Amino acid sequence: xxxxxxxxxxxxxxxxxxxxxxxxxxxxxxxxxxxxxxxxxxxxxxxxxxxxxxxxxxxxxxxxxxxxxxxxxxxxxxxxxxxxxxxxxxxxxxxxxxxxxxxxxxxxxxxxxxx
Amino acid sequence: xxxxxxxxxxxxxxxxxxxxxxxxxxxxxxxxxxxxxxxxxxxxxxxxxxxxxxxxxxxxxxxxxxxxxxxxxxxxxxxxxxxxxxxxxxxxxxxxxxxxxxxxxxxxxx
Numbered sequence: 335x336x337x338x339x340x341x342x343x344x345x346x347x348x349x350x351x352x353x354x355x356x357x358x359x360x361x362x363x364x365x366x367x368x369x370x371x372x373x374x375x376x377x378x379x380x381x382x383x384x385x386x387x388x389x390x391x392x393x394x395x396x397x398x399x400x401x402x403x404x405x406x407x408x409x410x411x412x413x414x415x416x417x418x419x420x421x422x423x424x425x426x427x428x429x430x431x432x433x434x435x436x437x438x439x440x441x442x443x444x445x446x447x448x449x
Numbered sequence: 450x451x452x453x454x455x456x457x458x459x460x461x462x463x464x465x466x467x468x469x470x471x472x473x474x475x476x477x478x479x480x481x482x483x484x485x486x487x488x489x490x491x492x493x494x495x496x497x498x499x500x501x502x503x504x505x506x507x508x509x510x511x512x513x514x515x516x517x518x519x520x521x522x523x524x525x526x527x528x529x530x531x532x533x534x535x536x537x538x539x540x541x542x543x544x545x546x547x548x549x550x551x552x553x554x555x556x557x558x559x
Contacts, residue, residue, distance in 0.1 A: 343489065368547075377539060378492075378550040424491060436482070436507070437548055439491040 336361045336427050340440035348448045353397075353412040355443050357425030360406065367408040368426040368437065369399055378424065384408060395419070420447045452476050453551035455540050461557045462530050470525045470554050472540030481523040482548065483507075483515060486537040495538075498523060530558040 341356040359365055369381040382393025389401040395418075399410045408425060425440040453474045462468050474481065479500045484492040494507030496515040504515060512534060516524045527534055535558045540551040 370550075377552040380547060380549075383547060436494055436497055437492075439493075441489060441491040 336365065336429060336438045338425050338427050338438055338440035340423075340425050340443050342443055343441065344444045344446065346446040346448060347415045349417055350414050353410070353415045353419065353445065355410040355423050355425075355445065357399075357408045357410065357440060358406055359408060359425075359427045361427055361429060363429050365427045365429060367399075367401060368428075369393065369397070369408075369410050370424045370426060372422045372424065372442075374421070381410070381423070415445075415447045417447050417449065420445055451552070453540060453542055453549055455538075455551040455554050457554060458552065459555045461559060463559055464531055466530050468527045468530055468556070470538055470540075470556070472523045472525070472551055474521050474523075474540075474542040474549075474551075476542050476544075476549060477520075478542040478544055478549075479520060480543045481517070482541040482543070483513075483523070483525045484539045484541065485509065485534075486539060486553075492539065495525065527556075527558075530556075532558045534558050 337360045339358045367384040370378040371381050372378050381397050382391045384391050384401045392398045397412045399408050401408050422442045422444045424442050426437040428437050456471045482497045483495040486492050493509050495513050496507050498504050498517045501517050514526045538554045541548045
């Protein structure tokens with residue numbers, strides 16, 4: 335079975351500071367991994383995805399994530415936080431090699447950005 | 450126009466009422482999904498469908514049913530709504546690699 339753990343339900347950073355949101359996964363087969371962002375009162379938007387190509391994945395809005403198999407991690411980073419980054423972020427895993435192809439979501443991390 | 454639309458966007462209903470949430474997509478994908486989001490719990494899968502004739506239960510299907518009327522349409526029904534079904538509901542569609550989400554329906558059961 336697959337699972338995702340997001341460390342920290344709330345993360346607060348100052349504007350201009352590094353953003354680091356942690357995601358660890360469990361999967362018995364090679365995973366595909368995703369980060370989604372949800373702005374207040376909106377749906378989910380894909381930030382970036384890892385589909386077994388390059389381990390360092392660049393996404394929209396300056397975010398990137400690195401797939402580390404040895405650590406079973408897929409942490410999301412951004413060098414310099416902006417006020418507009420305040421949102422909730424979800425890590426998700428799937429195994430498209432299996433019969434289901436469903437996303438398993440973490441419980442989310444709410445990012446606050448202080449001026 | 451949005452690729453995935455959901456109606457209604459907001460709904461307040463009473464305990465015991467039947468309610469249907471509708472989802473349409475213009476992506477041309479075969480796969481469609483229904484999730485619910487609760488604060489602190491992330492998104493949990495209710496039902497999914499890989500084509501018009503294929504319907505599968507997800508993690509939390511009790512109290513829900515679905516209908517896949519066409520490739521582009523996937524409806525979620527609450528046969529007899531209860532207060533703990535108050536949540537934000539998302540429909541999604543996918544190709545092989547990526548899921549595309551609708552804007553969500555906020556449902557309140559009083």
